[in-house]
Amino acid sequence: MTKKILVTEDLVQEGIDSLTEHGYEVDMLIDPTVEELASAIAPYDALIVHPNTVVDSSLLDAAENLKIIGRAGVTVDNIDIEAASERGVIVCNAPNSNVISAAEHTMALLLAAARHIPEASASMHEGQWRRADFMGSELFGKTLAIFGLGRVGGLVAERAAAFGMNLIGHDPYCSPERALHLGVTLYDDMAPVLAQADFITVHLPRTVSTLGMFGADEFAAMKDGVVLVNAARGGIFNMDALADFVAAGKIAAVAVDSFEAEPCTDSPLHEFENAILTPHLSPMTHEAQRRASTQIAEYVEAGLEGGMVATAVNLSPLPPEVFDAIGPYVHACKMMGSMASQILGHTPKSLKVELAGGLADADPAPLLAAVLDGGLSYRRLGAFSAANAESVASQHGISVTTASVRDAGEYASSVRIVADEVEVAATLFGTEHTPRIISLMGYKIDIAPATTSLVFEYVDAPGRIGVIGTILGDAAANITTMQIGTKPEESCALVYMNVEGDVSEAVLDRLRGAIDLRNLWKITL
Numbered sequence: 166m167t168k169k170i171l172v173t174e175d176l177v178q179e180g181i182d183s184l185t186e187h188g189y190e191v192d193m194l195i196d197p198t199v200e201e202l203a204s205a206i207a208p209y210d211a212l213i214v215h216p217n218t219v220v221d222s223s224l225l226d227a228a229e230n231l232k233i234i235g236r237a238g239v240t241v242d243n244i245d246i247e248a249a250s251e252r253g254v255i256v257c258n259a260p261n262s263n264v265i266s267a268a269e270h271t272m273a274l275l276l277a278a279a280r281h282i283p284e285a286s287a288s289m290h291e292g293q294w295r296r297a298d299f300m301g302s303e304l305f306g307k308t309l310a311i312f313g314l315g316r317v318g319g320l321v322a323e324r325a326a327a328f329g330m331n332l333i334g335h336d337p338y339c340s341p342e343r344a345l346h347l348g349v350t351l352y353d354d355m356a357p358v359l360a361q362a363d364f365i366t367v368h369l370p371r372t373v374s375t376l377g378m379f380g381a382d383e384f385a386a387m388k389d390g391v392v393l394v395n396a397a398r399g400g401i402f403n404m405d406a407l408a409d410f411v412a413a414g415k416i417a418a419v420a421v422d423s424f425e426a427e428p429c430t431d432s433p434l435h436e437f438e439n440a441i442l443t444p445h446l447s448p449m450t451h452e453a454q455r456r457a458s459t460q461i462a463e464y465v466e467a468g469l470e471g472g473m474v475a476t477a478v479n480l481s482p483l484p485p486e487v488f489d490a491i492g493p494y495v496h497a498c499k500m501m502g503s504m505a506s507q508i509l510g511h512t513p514k515s516l517k518v519e520l521a522g523g524l525a526d527a528d529p530a531p532l533l534a535a536v537l538d539g540g541l542s543y544r545r546l547g548a549f550s551a552a553n554a555e556s557v558a559s560q561h562g563i564s565v566t567t568a569s570v571r572d573a574g575e576y577a578s579s580v581r582i583v584a585d586e587v588e589v590a591a592t593l594f595g596t597e598h599t600p601r602i603i604s605l606m607g608y609k610i611d612i613a614p615a616t617t618s619l620v621f622e623y624v625d626a627p628g629r630i631g632v633i634g635t636i637l638g639d640a641a642a643n644i645t646t647m648q649i650g651t652k653p654e655e656s657c658a659l660v661y662m663n664v665e666g667d668v669s670e671a672v673l674d675r676l677r678g679a680i681d682l683r684n685l686w687k688i689t690l
């Protein structure tokens with residue numbers, strides 16, 4: 166069935182086109198009301214939202230098919246992430262899409278404030294020629310304080326360093342190594358930073374600790390003539406207190422790009438000529454908007470197809486090297502989960518996932534989630550994603566364990582699962598990372614499974630394959646690939662056969678009657 170994606174953000178067409186080209190049905194509902202969104206959401210598998218779209222638990226309750234929420238930018242503070250996780254819905258963003266644009270806008274605001282560019286330009290438009298009124302100051306040699314040294318704060322530090330600024334900062338979660346690398350002198354407390362800075366810029370998320378982080382006490386503690394910039398999130402500066410300090414001349418200029426409630430057409434700063442106000446322009450570049458659109462399309466598609474979502478915010482963040490190591494195995498694990506579940510015919514009571522060789526040191530959690538996803542999706546046991554793998558497993562009474570072994574035999578790496586008594590192992594092959602089954606029920610084979618396969622287990626004897634081939638040929642089912650594994654000690658063989666064409670129950674019955682089979686499974690992936 167075609168998967169449906171609802172978009173409430175005015176995304177650049179490129180991302181939408183890529184989703185439709187990949188077979189998704191994409192509907193746009195720009196800036197919906199709470200009621201409009203709640204009544205529309207039920208059939209959708211994915212939702213791509215604007216930061217103004219509130220995604221709370223009541224919307225999530227109505228979103229019965231939802232698997233993933235995408236945010237084509239950084240901020241996800243409009244989404245109840247805990248509620249999404251409880252319902253197994255992945256939340257992801259495009260955290261690198263607009264950070265360069267945000268950092269460049271910050272530099273533009275710093276320079277515009279330092280050189281009075283908006284006021285000077287406005288005076289020219291009024292037919293004036295005033296120079297002395299707009300005497301500015303250089304950034305060179307001045308102290309810039311950066312609050313929040315994450316992605317945007319770091320890019321601002323690099324750019325400000327090129328202007329010859331002296332950099333200081335405050336970020337309790339920034340490592341001394343990162344600060345050293347950025348050339349920022351880090352302080353544990355805000356006070357010394359406020360006391361030294363000529364310019365202050367904030368690159369903080371909106372959290373309980375950053376909302377109103379800058380109020381009257383902090384403004385009072387700043388140098389006279391300080392310049393402030395907020396191109397991060399509205400609410401970090403207390404606007405009423407800020408207006409008081411601008412009015413008093415303590416703050417020489419302020420530039421604000423993000424407001425607590427947007428759109429914002431009035432604020433305590435609107436009356437001041439030395440307050441530069443921009444309508445959330447930080448991400449508004451062609452480059453950032455294109456990146457945001459194409460990146461979020463890619464992540465949402467990965468989530469819908471059961472792949473790793475590199476930017477999921479409600480899954481443990483994976484370092485790139487871990488992501489690189491295990492990401493390609495996600496599909497193979499999902500496939501093995503489905504295969505084991507089909508062979509068992511029921512949901513397993515126990516599941517073991519063992520990572521071998523090059524994967525031995527990798528985090529097994531995402532692969533365990535993929536195996537469960539494959540197994541449980543096939544049994545149609547409801548909404549399932551890597552975000553809630555373990556809790557759904559326990560809800561369904563599946564006890565899960567993971568293990569790792571250094572020796573992957575003749576393969577560089579492999580994953581082996583044991584679901585009750587059914588064992589399946591897979592490795593990846595070639596540059597396309599094609600999954601190959603290398604062991605099934607203890608039989609050593611080596612085959613890339615097709616969409617439809619038949620698996621025969623029988624007492625080994627000459628002529629069996631000929632009989633199978635004849636029956637399938639009569640039924641117009643074409644055998645495309647086949648592998649035989651044997652257990653000589655039990656005189657048994659297992660045949661894994663990829664087939665094209667319909668293999669009906671009647672044909673399966675003919676096969677069962679024609680040879681002395683121990684087992685015959687039809688597997689559909």
Ligand SMILES: NC(=O)c1ccc[n+]([C@@H]2O[C@H](COP(=O)([O-])OP(=O)(O)OC[C@H]3O[C@@H](n4cnc5c(N)ncnc54)[C@H](O)[C@@H]3O)[C@@H](O)[C@H]2O)c1
Binds near residue numbers: 264
């Ligand atoms: N306006 C825009 O277009 C735009 C674009 C990108 C990001 N943003 C906003 O800018 C902010 C920063 O984005 P980012 O991508 O750099 O995020 P980030 O997560 O990479 O960095 C945020 C930094 O803030 C630090 N931090 C958190 N709480 C803090 C506190 N109480 N005191 C000091 N430091 C604290 C964190 O340790 C982290 O290093 C986010 O809020 C984001 O929403 C705005």
Ligand SMILES: O=C(O)CC[C@@H](O)C(=O)O
Binds near residue numbers: 240
């Ligand atoms: O596009 C927006 O309106 C928000 C952009 C920015 O704040 C972000 O969170 O990425």
